[in-house]
Amino acid sequence: MSAFLASIRRDLLLALRRRSEVITSLFFFVIVVSLFPLGIGPEPALLKKVAPGVLWVAALLATLLGLPRLFAADHIDGTLEQMALSPSSFGLLVAGKIAAHWLLCGLPLVLLAPLLGLQFGLDAPALGVLMLALLLGTPLLSLIGAIGAALTLGVRGGGVLLALLVLPLYIPALIFGAGAAEAHGAGLDAGGHFALLAALLALAVFFAPWATTAALKVALE
């Protein structure tokens, strides 16, 4: 467990020393979301209706933007080899890196989403539902994305390939996440959506680090 925490702390410290990368993907999120009203027109009712979908798709893309860097630097400078040969469990170290990715690329999206939701005319309860859905959904994006990042590590055209592999797997998260806000908007209970998101998250917490570790071992061979 201490290895897991050390892995998180290390990645957070590294991100702190090169802040621009995290901030770039946040601004990407803001810009993509802001483009939609310009593309589809400023009609309030329409914007309110598409807001959850737009925010979720933008969140998927913003997460995707940071994924190629998740393991790349450690792979190039040999740290990943050291982790694989560490007396600590490689799986826990990898899980720590995934957790750090969520703290750096997922959590800021959750915190920023209400501000952007205001631009789309969402009211306070709707913003709450949106935030909760993102809070459950963004770790899922990091976990699934890590598998793709590990599979495409050091591979030709890795970034584009990563999007191709990961985006179809993001669809359930998108459906339940955006669906929660939409159900709320339609006056329905969003509880079912949250339960399903939480179930998917539990499944991913269990399987994704394992699959990621297996993929990283293949990449290190």
Place this chain on the structure above:
Amino acid sequence: MNLIQWFRFASPQSFYPLAGRMIPWFWTLAALFGIAGLWVAFFVAPTDAQQGEGYRIIFVHVPASWMSMFIYMVMAFWAGLGLALGTRLSGMMAQALAPTGALMAALSLWTGALWGKPMWGTWWVWDARLTSELILFFLYIGFIALQSAIDDPRRADKAGAILALVGVVNIPIIYFSVKWWNTLHQGSTINLTRAPSMAQTMLLGMLLMALAFWMYSIAVALTRARAIMLERERHTEWVKHAVD
């Protein structure tokens, strides 16, 4: 005893001639089932009261959809086997199956669109099945792209295997979520699954066509697997003998 036999054929060297002997049989079966299926589809099955003659495309559409899903399962099975036992043949089989699976998914989407246009006046409906099929097609493309992006075949096999297994865990989740999404958005009332009570002959035609597709898939996958074997093991003695 059985296990030992199995492992003997798990080496490309002994599988290559075996596959060569099996391929003509599967082609023959595919042709026979195909002729029978098409005959039932075009001449025996009655004209549908609501949909006229156009519905007959389901004799291609439905078997293609079935095969596209089935092949992914088989591919994941080979991939998992290869990952667990480290047999060279497994990766080759998974790689050989993927293009056929993608073809089936594409065929299913294409015929679905062709069916949709005369029936409902639109090429595409965001129906749960069509959408899942589209995502399945994406998964196949991802698998093929990942394998072809990695030069070392051993790494390509393992990476592909992990992706196929992740995909197989996700397919039911994706299918379920898309279905949920579809029922939530009551926009389209069209449902491809609610076929009019299916006549016996229609079912027979579909089954025959499914068998034809199945045999075709095996024949093509084996042919492709043989080519992959030759390519990957071209530096070995047995390939030099086999090519002579």
Place this chain on the structure above:
Amino acid sequence: MHNDAMLTVTDLACSRGERRLFSGVSFTLKAGEWLHVQGENGAGKTSLLRLLVGLSPADAGTIHWRDEPAPAAGFHRELLYLGHHAAVKDELTPLENLRYAAALDGIALDEGIALAALARLGLRGREDLPVRVLSAGQKRRVLLARLLTRPAVLWVLDEAFNALDTGAVRLLGELIGEHLAGGGMAVLTSHQPLPLPGGRSLLL
């Protein structure tokens, strides 16, 4: 206590793609012994080391550590592998690099030991500068400081003598000598003659 430590390699073979790099590599290494792996560029020195530590699977042959097939439980605790790459983060200081390397390994590192290790490698006064501003040789010394901060029985060092000045080469020779005298063992690759007595060489 390390007297029973033994690395036994039997009939190891490795290929890259279609090319067979080496086959039939066998050797035994006991406490206090070291092996110098030699060969031309591309002969498979690095590949051999990667097989030894368990990063990649061998085509044929076996590797035993303490008479158990490696990597058995506890093997990684007794192994220290320093590869081609620096495995040193530019953004962190030398001290932080050592501290986090130990933390990832789940090993408590006393600050005094870390500082002493850096001092011995000639990095006194540079403990708190980002590695980014150090020279390539100094960066390499930060990595080598791990030899002092990470206890291990088997050292596997790939081209550890590269990018070092003569003083550092002599120092590394001393470190390895002390390690062997304490019952450790080492597998090294290098193109240059090593300032180290004894040892066997393996030509690939």
